[in-house]
Amino acid sequence: MTTLLVTPRHTPRRCLGVKFKITFVDSINKLIELFREFPGIGPRQAKRFVYFLLTKDAGYTNEMSHLIADLRNKIHTCESCFRFYDLGRSSHADLACQTCRDTNRDGTSLMVVSRDVDFENIEKTKAFPGYYFILGGNLPVLEKNPETKIRERELLSQIEKRISQGLIEVIIALDYNPEGEHTREHVERTIRNTPIFSHLKITHLGRGLSTGSELEYTDSDTIKNALRSRI
Numbered sequence: 001m002t003t004l005l006v007t008p009r010h011t012p013r014r015c016l017g018v019k020f021k022i023t024f025v026d027s028i029n030k031l032i033e034l035f036r037e038f039p040g041i042g043p044r045q046a047k048r049f050v051y052f053l054l055t056k057d058a059g060y061t062n063e064m065s066h067l068i069a070d071l072r073n074k075i076h077t078c079e080s081c082f083r084f085y086d087l088g089r090s091s092h093a094d095l096a097c098q099t100c101r102d103t104n105r106d107g108t109s110l111m112v113v114s115r116d117v118d119f120e121n122i123e124k125t126k127a128f129p130g131y132y133f134i135l136g137g138n139l140p141v142l143e144k145n146p147e148t149k150i151r152e153r154e155l156l157s158q159i160e161k162r163i164s165q166g167l168i169e170v171i172i173a174l175d176y177n178p179e180g181e182h183t184r185e186h187v188e189r190t191i192r193n194t195p196i197f198s199h200l201k202i203t204h205l206g207r208g209l210s211t212g213s214e215l216e217y218t219d220s221d222t223i224k225n226a227l228r229s230r231i
Helices: 010-036 043-055 058-069 116-123 152-163 178-192 220-228
Strands: 075-077 084-086 109-113 131-134 169-172 201-204
Touching (some): 010 043, 043 058, 109 116, 109 152, 116 220, 131 152, 152 178, 169 178, 178 201
Parallel strands (some): 109 131, 169 201
Antiparallel strands (some): 075 084
């Protein structure tokens, strides 16, 4: 009878293949889960992203990973409006973005928006000459601790600072959906309940934006009309 001996050199090779397969699958699943955390991205889209990256060459993926890793070094948060901005060739001493440092802008008006994309969409219309403030999101309708979801204290501090520079109007430009409306009501109430702001004019976007609209997806002409007819 012949005895089959399994030498140690065979076992590691087989185990190595299994380990590689598990590691490969785990990497894919981990990336899928990370992509699913992106706004509006579901499991199918996340999976397509991963397999798209697998079809690209090393130069593409290396450049992407380098840019992502470098985000924290080159992108900063403005200390005035709280939007993200590229530091570029500016000094690290410049804690405010180019928009907030622009002394030619109209200091009598401050526009409050939810997100950076809203700022960008409004700014490209060239219809608003004043300054901005980024709330950082909208309030869920049943939120019990609003100060943890938006930059409420920072907004009040910025309004107080700009009053000394001639601020007379605060424009609350938020989405026309339930969360946006709830946030607008909360922000307006908070400002009005602050005695030193009692003289301020508080307005919001008027005609042109339909119910359910998000500023991120609203065209420039509609935003211009809403600004002109603000109430």
